[in-house]
Amino acid sequence: MSAPNRSYDPVGVASLEPQAVQECVDAALVAIAGAIDLEALKQVRLEHSGDKSPLALANREIGALPPAAKAEVGKRMGLARAQVKDALLAREAELTVENDLRILRDETVDVTMTAERMGVGGRHPLTTMMERMSEVFVQMGYEIAEGPEAEAEWFNFDALNIGPDHPARTMQDTFFVDSVDSGVVLRTQTSPIQMRALLERSLPVYVVAPGRVYRTDELDATHTPVFHQIEGIAVDEGITMAHLKGTLDHLATMMFGTGIKTRLRPSYFPFTEPSAEIDVECFVCRGSSVEDPSSPCRTCGSEGWIEWGGCGMVNPRVLIAAGVDPERYSGFAFGMGVERTLMFRHGVTDMRDMVEGDVRFTQAFGLEV
């Protein structure tokens, strides 16, 4: 390094000559362009832009110049150094992008190697089905009512106009708790909840009651001693069978799709009068299989209709047993088998699949909404 020029020695400094500076810049630019990665660029920066780089050393010589020359040389040096610095920044940016891309490329995995590390769970489709059906009614303003599964005979039979000698008691084979004289049975239907709802709530009553029921059938492909029903009851002023039909049509639409109709056929239940069976239009063929033998329908057996459950207008005798004035109030009630609904809505062909607890059955339904 030259000492500061105090004597104003009129000798020029060779390293500050334009040509020398340009050579430095050129050398720097070549080196920068040649840096293949950020590490190399770091070295280049040290060599061409660092404190000991030719340009930095030359810059110090400015002090040795006569005052008249300082301005011009200073400007030249500034431009040169800026040029190198800009080139460094640009190259750095380029190399950073390249580096990032390489790292990402190197970290690539085979995403198809995933395995189910966490076990798969699922809710039982009967549970989901009961919630789905209940939801239709809750959205309309119904509430979900419940009752005990081991139920007083009075609620299960007597209060529903099924007297001690009523033939309906022979239609259903009942589990008796303790003894046949205990007065307690496993409820054979969800209908006792009708009476409980009328006793526990103030009018009007609009409730739906999903739940477990019991009959002494042996388990086979189409029977099970433990199964599920969903019951609905509406008691209000001016309730008609047209309301029953409208409600069932709505449920059918929500469960099976727009435009699906229900059909009522006269039938008999002691706790409803008039009574009807509910058929729902086959949601698969919508009845087209009836007239067209070439495309039979497995879901409805080419009948066009599927038997779904029972319903009717609440028998005034039931209202009386609940202390409801049948002159002022009327009501409808309906009940469907949940297993049955699952069987035809989802194509379950064997009742045993629903009761055995094979996890593969339930897992197929997953967290179905």
Next chain:
Amino acid sequence: MRVSMTWVRDWVELPADISGREVAERLIAAGLEVESVETVGAGLDGDLTVGRVVDIEELTGFKKPIRWCQVDLGPDHGGVRGIVCGASNFIVDDHVAVAIPGTQLPGGFLIAARETYGHISDGMICSERELGLGDDHAGIMVLSNTETGVDAKALLGIGDEILDIAVTPDRGYALSIRGVAREVATAFGIDFHDRAMDLVDLPAPAVDAMPWPCDVDDARIAELFTLRRVVGFNPAAHTPAWIRRRINSAGMRPVSLAVDVTNYVMLETGQPLHAFDGAKLRGAVRASWAGSHGSFTTLDHVKRTLQPDDIVIRDDSGPLGLAGIMGGLTSEIGAESTDIVLEAAWFVSSTVAKSARRHRLSSEASRRFERGVDRVLAPYASARAAQLLLAYGGGSYVGLTAWESPYEPTVISLAGQLPARTGGLPIESSVVKERLEAVGCEVGDNATEGSADNFAVVVPPWRPDLIDPADLVEEVLRLGGYDVLPSVLPVISAGRGLTAAQRIRRRVGISLAGIGVTDVLTYPFIGDVDLDACLIASEDSRRRSVVLANPINDEQPFLRSTLIPGLLGVLRRNTARGVEHVAVSEIGRVFTAAQQISDGGVGIRPSVSRRPSQEEVSALESLLPIQPYHVAAVLSGERMRSGWWGSGQDYIWADAIEIATMVGREAGVSLSVEASQYAPWHPGRTAALSADGHTIGYAGEIDPRVLGRLGLPPRTCAFELDLSRLTDLATMVQPAPQISSAPVAKEDLALVVDHEVAASDVAAAIRDGGGVLVESVRLFDVYAGPQVPAGKRSLAFALRLRAEDRTLTAEEITRVRNDAIAAAEQRCGAVLR
């Protein structure tokens, strides 16, 4: 009830082109459940002709008797044909049904002339079974009252359609051709003439014999009881083919003329009849309570032990039959019976139902009496039966004896607009009247009600089910067709949605499924064998079992008091089916007997003619077992699978506890954990989970002895919580926490304690000792080994300290740390490591 359409056509002038299927559709719409429509002899294609046997040659030398017959079919069907036949129940001059070559039998068998047993057999002499008419294949059909060359198909009822109708308990009248025919007539708008009420022309009673005396002990047994007698009857007389055919068409079997006639009249009119052999009767025949009459044997050869309130028919010798259900062996019609005493009666339906149920005996008669038989029909029906007996079995008519209590038909007052109000559509009063008359009611204006639009409806004697106005409404609406009802949604005010319990049950189910547990629904039946296998002690409250009087399986007569046995069964089934890692849960009710002994529950039977009192409802409720909802899970195998990422993690006791506390959080309840012992869990690996001082349930590893005994995978874990109790403790309004934005200070503490000291107690001591500045305490390491004294272990806790409003100073941090250590030392004997 199997209903022959040709029989119905005897009663209704139905246009010939209306098929059985069309009739079925109309009947279904009217409320009769027609389950099937079959055609008799369906599949028979070609001629079936009546032939007369003119010659029989017995062929010998074969394994079974074979006949070479010459049968005359008349000039139009090839005259005399030679036919080989394997049956022997016919003689020369008998008429038989012959299928000639070219005819195809039901089942697709094509008749052809072919050589067999050394002759060319030019046709086939048919049996009932070959034509699909019945099961009788003992021989071929011998036809009576016919001529050579006649079409045998019409004669045999081939082509007749049979409607199989499932009759609901309210429609007893439809258990008869008469009742179904009335519905058909109404459905097609055809006039109906009730032939059952026509007077039958019987000869004047013979004077040399007496009608058989009868009596009824109590009008609660029978309101009408009749005996009609025929003597000099020919017991060898055959039942004419048309009666046999119709009995067959109804699915019953012909027996003998006297029995067949009673069945025929029952099928046609709905009135059950019973024929006694007068020679076997001793004194008056009476309907009475069984009282102390011990036992007797019914026609089905079963000895019946009578209860005092059974009703029986008896004479001086004792019980002759269960009234309205089945006759007895002693007075049965036999091959020598010439003195026929026909019983026709109206028994009280509830009494018959009770006896039939008690004796598990359902007969054609009892099915009808249970549902209700026409109150006035008995003498008409027995007259028709006597007429048939005389016509086909000869003999002399002797006369009738009868006992009857006064009959008052039911009269119902019906507001003319009630059907419209119930159906939700306009119905003219005149239409209401018209439809009720079609049912058989007499409809008059009810002047006493002071309204022109009010009917007094007299119910016909065959419709005991019509009692209330609502019953009449159903008749009016069903005859109009339910398909015309409008479809309208009721307008409902806002509901309150799901209850907290219902919401929590759903959330628990969803969250368990979300962490990989599969929901199952098991049967709630268990037995001592299940409780024993789970090592549940005899004094355990889960042994306070609710017992079923009639379980499906005698090994499992209890309702479950715990969900665990059912889930272990599911685990076993899945394991047996090759599923390796099984995590299953169930949400369902469990049952334990109420403290109070539920005895004489049937005594609590509130009147149904008013609302039960609160006391009555409470009395009913007190009978019931305690039946809360539980949630349980059984966890077996890997919770996290092993694979290329490394080894998996098996479900361990800690998972069971963690998942159980997660269930608690779903209900907004923080469950605390402490060591416990509770079967079927491992005595050293059981946590009791509690909240607010209530034990909510247990979690941990299942006792290896239980797993061994049941052959289940080792280290299987489980939890079970009382979900109902959890719900009761649910946090409904969670207060918001104070969130501090001041910096956190982290401190670790390793404390050496005795093995027996619970980690949760040490953590609690740290938290309490450290005070409000302790934000959280987390156990992150446990060490036992050479670095600590024997019988001790080191527990390492990570503390997070934070002030509400400032950065903690070093002094504050040290003070908290020292206070925490001091508390742990004092309460748990902990020493800083």
